[in-house]
Amino acid sequence: MARASSKSNPMPVDSLEARRLIRAGAHTGHTAAMAPAFVQGNLCILPSDYAADFADFCQRNPKPCPLIGMSAAGDPRLPSLGEDLDIRTDLPRYRVFRDGEVVDEPTDIMAYWREDLVSFVLGCSFSFERPLMENGIRLRHLERGENVAMYKTNIDTVAAGPFSGKMVVSMRPLHPSEAIRAIQITSRFPNVHGAPIHMGLPAQIGIDDLEDPFAGDAPQMTGDEIPVFWACGVTPQVAVEQARPTLCITHKPGSMIITDLKNKDLAAL
Amino acid sequence: MARASSKSNPMPVDSLEARRLIRAGAHTGHTAAMAPAFVQGNLCILPSDYAADFADFCQRNPKPCPLIGMSAAGDPRLPSLGEDLDIRTDLPRYRVFRDGEVVDEPTDIMAYWREDLVSFVLGCSFSFERPLMENGIRLRHLERGENVAMYKTNIDTVAAGPFSGKMVVSMRPLHPSEAIRAIQITSRFPNVHGAPIHMGLPAQIGIDDLEDPFAGDAPQMTGDEIPVFWACGVTPQVAVEQARPTLCITHKPGSMIITDLKNKDLAAL
Numbered sequence: 001m002a003r004a005s006s007k008s009n010p011m012p013v014d015s016l017e018a019r020r021l022i023r024a025g026a027h028t029g030h031t032a033a034m035a036p037a038f039v040q041g042n043l044c045i046l047p048s049d050y051a052a053d054f055a056d057f058c059q060r061n062p063k064p065c066p067l068i069g070m071s072a073a074g075d076p077r078l079p080s081l082g083e084d085l086d087i088r089t090d091l092p093r094y095r096v097f098r099d100g101e102v103v104d105e106p107t108d109i110m111a112y113w114r115e116d117l118v119s120f121v122l123g124c125s126f127s128f129e130r131p132l133m134e135n136g137i138r139l140r141h142l143e144r145g146e147n148v149a150m151y152k153t154n155i156d157t158v159a160a161g162p163f164s165g166k167m168v169v170s171m172r173p174l175h176p177s178e179a180i181r182a183i184q185i186t187s188r189f190p191n192v193h194g195a196p197i198h199m200g201l202p203a204q205i206g207i208d209d210l211e212d213p214f215a216g217d218a219p220q221m222t223g224d225e226i227p228v229f230w231a232c233g234v235t236p237q238v239a240v241e242q243a244r245p246t247l248c249i250t251h252k253p254g255s256m257i258i259t260d261l262k263n264k265d266l267a268a269l
Numbered sequence: 270m271a272r273a274s275s276k277s278n279p280m281p282v283d284s285l286e287a288r289r290l291i292r293a294g295a296h297t298g299h300t301a302a303m304a305p306a307f308v309q310g311n312l313c314i315l316p317s318d319y320a321a322d323f324a325d326f327c328q329r330n331p332k333p334c335p336l337i338g339m340s341a342a343g344d345p346r347l348p349s350l351g352e353d354l355d356i357r358t359d360l361p362r363y364r365v366f367r368d369g370e371v372v373d374e375p376t377d378i379m380a381y382w383r384e385d386l387v388s389f390v391l392g393c394s395f396s397f398e399r400p401l402m403e404n405g406i407r408l409r410h411l412e413r414g415e416n417v418a419m420y421k422t423n424i425d426t427v428a429a430g431p432f433s434g435k436m437v438v439s440m441r442p443l444h445p446s447e448a449i450r451a452i453q454i455t456s457r458f459p460n461v462h463g464a465p466i467h468m469g470l471p472a473q474i475g476i477d478d479l480e481d482p483f484a485g486d487a488p489q490m491t492g493d494e495i496p497v498f499w500a501c502g503v504t505p506q507v508a509v510e511q512a513r514p515t516l517c518i519t520h521k522p523g524s525m526i527i528t529d530l531k532n533k534d535l536a537a538l
Contacts, residue, residue: 176467176468176469176470176473177466177467179468179469180452180464180465180466180467180468183449183452183453184452184453184456184464187453187456195449195453196449197446197449198445198446198449199445199448199449199469199495200445200448200468200469200495201445201493201495204445204493224470224473226468226469226470226495269538
């Protein structure tokens with residue numbers, strides 16, 4: 001395994017080195033360009049009172065909430081995602097919510113750690129965007145250095161305890177033949193949102209104006225593209241915000257947990 | 270293997286029995302409802318002078334021309350498609366072309382057989398329509414007893430000798446989520462046209478009016494559907510008509526060759 005030096009290459013290509021850099025406080029920004037062959041995940045930490053319901057919510061809504069790791073209560077380790085991984089220090093930046101409101105954005109959560117906290121790691125679309133690009137499909141938001149456009153749909157998630165709400169989707173504008181290929185490719189990755197959930201007719205899922213996203217940058221669609229929608233990892237975040245748990249800690253958007261899983265190992269075939 | 274009696278069930282479910290019935294002259298109509306688990310094919314018989322070019326044309330255009338069987342010159346058998354199969358008698362009705370013009374529609378071609386004739390059998394969309402329906406995708410043309418809508422596109426086939434022309438596509442109107450599922454399902458069948466070649470934006474492939482097909486029935490699209498286009502087995506037929514070979518014998522549309530291959534065995538995974 002290549003171990004890039006942080007001196008010769010500021011962006012480590014190896015997951016272990018990336019986590020060490022982040023743990024040491026030497027990187028507090030986005031993780032998009034770090035260890036690109038490795039799976040990055042969304043983080044959601046909740047008190048154990050909420051854990052069973054949230055696990056159930058993920059199980060009932062696997063396309064927006066693909067659970068790839070879950071810790072024991074009070075245990076900051078997730079060895080299935082990385083031998084050395086410490087969830088309290090290994091993300092560049094966190095968001096701490098109390099009763100649904102952001103109260104802090106620290107670079108570690110040692111001060112917030114409690115014996116009743118359970119960590120959930122959910123797959124993210126970084127894992128399928130790489131194979132899309134390797135297949136020659138151009139992703140405009142990445143080429144422009146923008147965030148993918150996200151929309152709140154009229155599709156209800158399946159509720160579990162206090163967790164409920166509408167499904168959030170991300171949208172990538174694609175030429176029709178690219179869209180067909182993208183469906184084939186992302187179908188191979190059921191644990192990182194999988195195949196699109198919709199395409200072509202945004203009004204059917206409650207999206208009136210593609211150029212006015214709920215989050216991310218306006219896509220600036222052209223007439224030779226169709227909009228292709230994937231279930232988005234912001235869905236559980238919206239569900240958690242609405243549930244207003246007493247405490248919740250997530251990654252700051254873009255500052256993900258880097259695991260030792262390889263993206264290609266998530267391919268179902 | 271179930272051998273349905275033609276007395277108790279007028280449409281045989283077994284390929285061998287279907288061919289025997291047809292060979293005996295007891296069935297001269299369409300084959301759509303016959304032996305539905307088995308692969309049906311398009312037939313094209315050409316003098317050996319044309320055979321190498323036509324084989325090349327199929328190889329260069331695998332999506333519209335998925336070759337599943339080819340005979341030796343003068344040999345009416347295709348044992349890989351059916352032990353007993355005699356290409357001269359086992360189709361309900363044929364079309365005989367001389368210099369590109371239809372001159373006969375006989376129920377057998379014993380009178381036309383020559384020692385230099387080569388038979389080509391190409392996969393057809395019947396093989397993937399059945400798995401689509403088994404997955405709950407409704408196909409309107411079948412529900413209405415109509416022919417699927419076909420269009421001549423602006424997409425050039427790759428020419429080989431005298432064979433060339435535009436690609437013909439078949440179109441099925443589908444709801445977006447069904448279209449995504451249909452792409453997954455038909456991707457499993459690369460030998461019977463495979464994944465769609467286009468969707469959503471017909472003008473991009475030279476189709477101005479979906480309700481005015483080149484062949485088949487008008488689809489009567491609704492606003493909650495998108496048009497999904499598959500490469501069509503009529504493409505080689507158009508190429509052959511333009512090449513105007515001295516002699517060419519095809520199936521009459523809808524009256525296919527029934528093989529012993531199972532549709533499910535054509536699935537790539």
